[in-house]
Amino acid sequence: MKSKQHIGTSVVHAGVPAPEQGHPFVESPTFASTYHLSGDTENAQHQYARFSNPTWQALETGLSELEGGETVIFPSGMAAAAAILSSLVSSGDTLVLPADGYFATRAYALEFLTPNGVNVQLVPTLELLDFDYTHVRMVLIETPSNPLLDVVDISALSAKVHAAGGLLAIDNTTLTMLGQQPLALGADISMAADTKALNGHSDVVFGHVSAKDTTLIERIRLWRKLAGNIPGPMETWLVHRGLATLDLRLERMTASAQQVAEMLVQHSAVKYLRYPGLTSDPSHAIAQKQMDHFGFIISFDLSSQALADKFLQTCSILFEATSFGGVHTMAERRARWGTDDVPEGLVRLSVGCERVEDILAGIEKALAGLED
Numbered sequence: 001m002k003s004k005q006h007i008g009t010s011v012v013h014a015g016v017p018a019p020e021q022g023h024p025f026v027e028s029p030t031f032a033s034t035y036h037l038s039g040d041t042e043n044a045q046h047q048y049a050r051f052s053n054p055t056w057q058a059l060e061t062g063l064s065e066l067e068g069g070e071t072v073i074f075p076s077g078m079a080a081a082a083a084i085l086s087s088l089v090s091s092g093d094t095l096v097l098p099a100d101g102y103f104a105t106r107a108y109a110l111e112f113l114t115p116n117g118v119n120v121q122l123v124p125t126l127e128l129l130d131f132d133y134t135h136v137r138m139v140l141i142e143t144p145s146n147p148l149l150d151v152v153d154i155s156a157l158s159a160k161v162h163a164a165g166g167l168l169a170i171d172n173t174t175l176t177m178l179g180q181q182p183l184a185l186g187a188d189i190s191m192a193a194d195t196k197a198l199n200g201h202s203d204v205v206f207g208h209v210s211a212k213d214t215t216l217i218e219r220i221r222l223w224r225k226l227a228g229n230i231p232g233p234m235e236t237w238l239v240h241r242g243l244a245t246l247d248l249r250l251e252r253m254t255a256s257a258q259q260v261a262e263m264l265v266q267h268s269a270v271k272y273l274r275y276p277g278l279t280s281d282p283s284h285a286i287a288q289k290q291m292d293h294f295g296f297i298i299s300f301d302l303s304s305q306a307l308a309d310k311f312l313q314t315c316s317i318l319f320e321a322t323s324f325g326g327v328h329t330m331a332e333r334r335a336r337w338g339t340d341d342v343p344e345g346l347v348r349l350s351v352g353c354e355r356v357e358d359i360l361a362g363i364e365k366a367l368a369g370l371e372d
């Protein structure tokens, strides 16, 4: 019997065409908006580019295999979240979101769903397992949460939500399917902003949604087709290209993040630090149970806005940016947006693919400079 290959191997081959003599190893993007279409439309593979596209199909095939559920791609992570919420939640339904997750998902729900009769409940990540889900239609959470990295037991939460008749969706952006498999853990839907680690090169905005239940995914696909919220072929092709090195990049980034977190947590300038890979972290036990790596994001408090800003401006190894998951180490002071309830000095650091000795040296030098 053929043994099951590691997902890190599958990611290299995902969605790549079967070998055919004289055919390209990897297909190029298809830019057509229009396809030859005469007579009976049912049997035409591609009819019009808002409905389907061969470049989408290749990436969706690969992501479906990796997620363990059928996948629909979107032009951004927020388009993926909006597709889930707009197609599966209606007036009169109750929607539960984390009070401390990515702010734009909350903002979308409060701006566009609350006025249309959806009861939006915001629950702190650490209280999700104690919440009463009676009459809740949908729960869309992040684990680890962004930016404070609290981890929720997906199996336990899915049992609770399902017992009450609801649907559980996981935003898996911070780990990707190589770090956590939401569908295998019992969630109904797995989504991600592929803008981050999955593409990994900070050059594309993208997202996807996966589900095992075909009725859910067909509804989401229909929403994409009718709302016209479709990804471009070039972006799709670039994400597929980035996907092949996801395991390789994550191996470097997560191993380096562990070393950086171990250095930072000992440092006198760091007041508070979260990284699920540290045995001292409140999330460590559950992270070890359900995650295959501990991620590349570290959140730490440098006590004040002034010290955090000085660190960010003087740390030569990192770029200041409001993103994460790319090959470049980047960081920001999260409170600068005024959207997250976090300390003024909280830095969210995304460890990249540079050599770890240079990352450690750059950070240590900038921290030493805070004492001047």
Ligand SMILES: Cc1ncc(COP(=O)(O)O)c(C=O)c1O
Binding pocket: 076, 077, 078, 079, 102, 104, 142, 146, 171, 173, 174, 192, 193, 194, 195, 205, 206, 207, 323
């Ligand atoms: C956890 C999470 N989900 C969704 C999004 C939205 O993704 P995008 O910026 O691609 O719309 C982000 C963006 O930062 C995110 O961090």
